Amino acid sequence: MDFWNTLRLALxxxxxxxxxxxxxxxxxxxxxxxxxxxxxxxxxxxxxxxxGIQNMGTNVVYIAAGSRRPGGLHMGYGAVKTLTMDDLRxxxxxxxxxxxxxxxxxSRAQVVYQNQNWNTQVFGTTANYFPIRKWVxxxxxxxxxxxxxxxxxxxxxxxxxxRYLFGEExxxxxxxxxxxxxxxxxxxxxxxxQSVMGTDQDDQIIAPYTTVQRKLAGVTWLQMILASxxxxxxxxxxxxxxxxxxxxxxxxxxGDEDDFFVRTQSEMADMAAQTQLVMTILLVSVxxxxxxxxxxxxxxxxxxxxxxxxxxxxxxxxxxxxxxDVQLQFLVEAVTLxxxxxxxxIVVGIGLSFLISNLLTWPTVLSTQAIVLAAFFSVxxxxxxxxxxxxKAAQLDPIEALRYE
Amino acid sequence: xxxxxxxxxxxxxKQAQDECVIRLDGVHKYYHLGDFQVHALRGITLEVCAGEFxxxxxxxxSGKSTLMNIIGCLDKPSRGSYFLDGVDVSQMxxxxxxxxxxxxxxxxxxxxxxxxxxxxxxxxxxxxIYAGITPQERESRAKAALERVxxxxxxxxxxxxxxxxxxxxxxxxxxxxxxxxxxxxxxxxGNLDSRTSVEIMDIFQQLNTEEGLTxxxxxxxxxIAQYAKRALEFRDGKLRRDTVIKDRLFACDxxxxxxxxxxxxxxxxxxxxxxEAD
Numbered sequence: 001m002d003f004w005n006t007l008r009l010a011l012x013x014x015x016x017x018x019x020x021x022x023x024x025x026x027x028x029x030x031x032x033x034x035x036x037x038x039x040x041x042x043x044x045x046x047x048x049x050x051x052g053i054q055n056m057g058t059n060v061v062y063i064a065a066g067s068r069r070p071g072g073l074h075m076g077y078g079a080v081k082t083l084t085m086d087d088l089r090x091x092x093x094x095x096x097x098x099x100x101x102x103x104x105x106x107s108r109a110q111v112v113y114q115n116q117n118w119n120t121q122v123f124g125t126t127a128n129y130f131p132i133r134k135w136v137x138x139x140x141x142x143x144x145x146x147x148x149x150x151x152x153x154x155x156x157x158x159x160x161x162x163r164y165l166f167g168e169e170x171x172x173x174x175x176x177x178x179x180x181x182x183x184x185x186x187x188x189x190x191x192x193x194q195s196v197m198g199t200d201q202d203d204q205i206i207a208p209y210t211t212v213q214r215k216l217a218g219v220t221w222l223q224m225i226l227a228s229x230x231x232x233x234x235x236x237x238x239x240x241x242x243x244x245x246x247x248x249x250x251x252x253x254x255g256d257e258d259d260f261f262v263r264t265q266s267e268m269a270d271m272a273a274q275t276q277l278v279m280t281i282l283l284v285s286v287x288x289x290x291x292x293x294x295x296x297x298x299x300x301x302x303x304x305x306x307x308x309x310x311x312x313x314x315x316x317x318x319x320x321x322x323x324x325d326v327q328l329q330f331l332v333e334a335v336t337l338x339x340x341x342x343x344x345x346i347v348v349g350i351g352l353s354f355l356i357s358n359l360l361t362w363p364t365v366l367s368t369q370a371i372v373l374a375a376f377f378s379v380x381x382x383x384x385x386x387x388x389x390x391x392k393a394a395q396l397d398p399i400e401a402l403r404y405e
Numbered sequence: 406x407x408x409x410x411x412x413x414x415x416x417x418x419k420q421a422q423d424e425c426v427i428r429l430d431g432v433h434k435y436y437h438l439g440d441f442q443v444h445a446l447r448g449i450t451l452e453v454c455a456g457e458f459x460x461x462x463x464x465x466x467s468g469k470s471t472l473m474n475i476i477g478c479l480d481k482p483s484r485g486s487y488f489l490d491g492v493d494v495s496q497m498x499x500x501x502x503x504x505x506x507x508x509x510x511x512x513x514x515x516x517x518x519x520x521x522x523x524x525x526x527x528x529x530x531x532x533x534i535y536a537g538i539t540p541q542e543r544e545s546r547a548k549a550a551l552e553r554v555x556x557x558x559x560x561x562x563x564x565x566x567x568x569x570x571x572x573x574x575x576x577x578x579x580x581x582x583x584x585x586x587x588x589x590x591x592x593x594x595g596n597l598d599s600r601t602s603v604e605i606m607d608i609f610q611q612l613n614t615e616e617g618l619t620x621x622x623x624x625x626x627x628x629i630a631q632y633a634k635r636a637l638e639f640r641d642g643k644l645r646r647d648t649v650i651k652d653r654l655f656a657c658d659x660x661x662x663x664x665x666x667x668x669x670x671x672x673x674x675x676x677x678x679x680x681e682a683d
Contacts, residue, residue, distance in 0.1 A: 002537075005534055016522060311518060312520055315518045315519075317503065317506075318477070318506060318512045318518075319506065319507060319512065319579065319583075320503050320506050320508070320532055320535040320583070321503060322500045322503040322535070323499060323503075325503075325535060398479050399474050399479050402514065402518065
C-alpha cells in the first residue's frame with residue numbers, strides 16, 4: 001500500500017472520531033504550545049537581562065571588598081576594611097588595561113525635604129563614576145573634582161528620590177537634609193529603571209565619596225572600585241593583574257583567601273545568561289512532561305482504536321494486508337495525530353507568546369529553534385507512542401481478529 | 406469435472422479445467438489449549454479442481470472451519486502439505502501468505518465483515534489497495550465487480566444503508582475484485598433469510614458456471630449444499646464422505662417458486678445478531 005493511501009486512510013479514521021481525536025491531540029497541543037511559549041519568555045527575559053547589563057556600562061571591572069568563598073565565615077560586602085583609595089590609584093597606575101576607575105562607598109540614610117522624607121542609599125564616588133556606569137544627568141550637573149576634594153555637601157539624585165521628595169517640583173538647587181546634614185541637589189539622573197537584580201536603580205543619591213566616607217558612613221575604606229577597561233576583552237584580561245596587585249598590596253599570603261573579589265560586566269552577562277538557560281531548561285522540562293503525557297494519551301487511544309477495529313484488521317489481513325501494511329496504517333495514524341497536534345501547538349505557542357507580550361508586557365522572543373524542535377518532537381512522540389499499538393495490531397492473528405466480537 | 410466447456414476466468418493464473426487448484430496431502434492441525442492438545446484435523450487428503458463447486462459440511466467442531474482457514478491461507482497445517490494452484494504454500498511466511506490471499510483467494514463471511522462507514526465501492530476496492538494497482542484501475546475494477554453482483558447503483562451506499570443480502574453481495578464483489586482463483590465462503594447464508602440465501606447461491610452458481618470460478622462454501626444447511634456440485638462431510642477432524650451432489654438445485658429454477666417479497670431491496674431483512682460461526 002502506498003504512502004498517500006495510508007495517509008488518506010489515517011485521516012479518515014481520525015475524522016471518524018473527531019472529538020476523540022481532538023481530545024487526544026490536546027495533550028500534544030498543550031505540550032508543544034507550552035514549550036514554545038516558555039522558551040519565548042525565557043529568550044525574552046534573557047535579552048532584557050543582556051540589555052540591562054549592557055546598560056550598566058560595558059568594559060566595567062567591578063572590584064568589591066569581601067570574600068566570595070562560599071561556606072565558612074563569609075565576610076560580606078562592605079565588612080572588609082582593606083580596600084582603599086590607594087588601591088584604586090594603584091590599579092589605574094599599574095594595570096595598563098584599565099583606563100580609569102571610580103570608588104564606591106555606600107550608606108543608607110534618611111533624607112528629608114521640607115515635610116517629605118525618604119530612606120535611600122547614598123552612594124559616594126567621584127565624577128568619573130557617571131560615564132563609567134553610563135549615568136546621564138538629565139538636569140543640572142555632576143559634582144566636580146574640587147567638590148570631591150573638599151568633601152562638599154552636594155548631591156545628584158535619582159528620579160525615584162526626586163519623585164518622593166519633590167513630587168513635581170524641580171529639585172535642582174534645592175536644599176535637602178541627609179541624616180540631618182544639609183546637602184544641595186545639583187543634578188538629576190536620567191532614569192534607568194530596575195537593575196538586572198530587580199533593584200530600583202533610580203532610588204539613590206550620589207555624592208562625593210569623601211563626603212559619604214567622612215560625614216555619613218564614618219569610614220576610611222571603600223566598598224568597591226568600578227574600573228573601566230579599554231575594551232570588553234581587556235576587562236577580562238585585567239582581572240588577573242588586578243587580583244595580583246591587590247593581593248600584594250593587602251599582603252595576602254599564598255594560599256590564603258582574597259579579601260576582595262573581581263568581576264567583569266561580560267562575566268556577569270555570561271552568568272546571567274547561564275542562570276537564564278538553567279531556568280529555561282527547567283521550564284521546558286516541565287512543559288515536556290505535558291508532551292510526554294500527550295504521548296501516553298495517544299498510545300492509550302491507539303490501543304483502544306486497535307481493539308475496536310480488531311474486525312477491520314482481520315478483514316484487511318484476510319484480503320491481503322501484510323503485517324507491514326497494518327503496522328504502517330496505525331503508525332501513520334498515530335504520527336498524523338501527534339503531528340497535527342504539534343502544528344496546532346505551534347500556532348497556540350506563538351499566539352500565547354504574543355498574548356504574553358501584549359497583555360502582560362513581558363518581552364518574548366520567538367525561537368525558531370524551539371518551534372522546529374517542538375515539531376520534530378511531536379512527530380517523535382507519535383512514532384514512539386504509536387509503535388506499540390501498531391505492532392499489536394500487526395501481530396493480530398487474522399482468524400482470531402475475524403472472530404472478534 | 407470436465408462437463409463444462411466454458412471459458413476460464415480472465416486471470417493470470419489460468420487453469421486447465423481438470424487441474425487441481427487445491428490439493429491437501431495428509432494435513433494435520435493441532436491446537437494447544439493450555440495443557441490440552443486439540444487435534445482439529447487428522448490427516449486430510451483432498452483435491453479440488455478448477456471450476457468445481459464444493460460444499461464443506463459438518464457439525465460444529467468437525468474441523469471444517471480449520472480446513473477453511475488452511476485453504477484460505479489464514480493458517481498453516483501442523484503436518485502435511487497444501488498445494489494452492491500447484492504451489493506448496495504449507496510452510497510459507499506470513500507476508501507471502503498475505504500476498505496469496507490477496508491475489509488468489511476471495512473470502513465471503515457469514516457476518517459479511519464490511520467496513521462500516523465506508524461506502525460499498527470502497528469496501529470492494531479494499532483488496533485492490535493491497536495489490537498495488539493504480540487508483541483508476543482500482544475504481545474501474547471495483548465498479549465492475551459491483552455490477553457483477555447487481556449493485557452498481559448502490560456503490561455509494563454505506564453498509565448500514567444496505568439490506569443483509571445486499572451487504573453479502575458487496576462482500577462477494579469484494580472477494581471477486583482481484584480476480585481470484587478460488588472463492589471461499591464461510592456460512593455465507595448463515596445470516597440471511599431463505600429467499601436471500603437462494604439469491605446468494607444464485608450468484609455463486611453464476612460465477613461458477615459462467616466464469617468457471619472455483620467455489621468452496623462451508624455450510625451446515627443441507628438445502629444450501631444442494632446448490633453445490635460436490636459435498637465433503639467432516640466429522641471429528643476427518644473427511645468422512647466425499648460425494649457428488651445428486652438432484653442438484655439451481656437457484657435460477659428455485660427462485661421463481663419462492664414467495665416474492667414486495668421489494669427485494671426493501672430494508673425489511675435486517676441483519677440479525679449473528680450466531681456463533683462453525
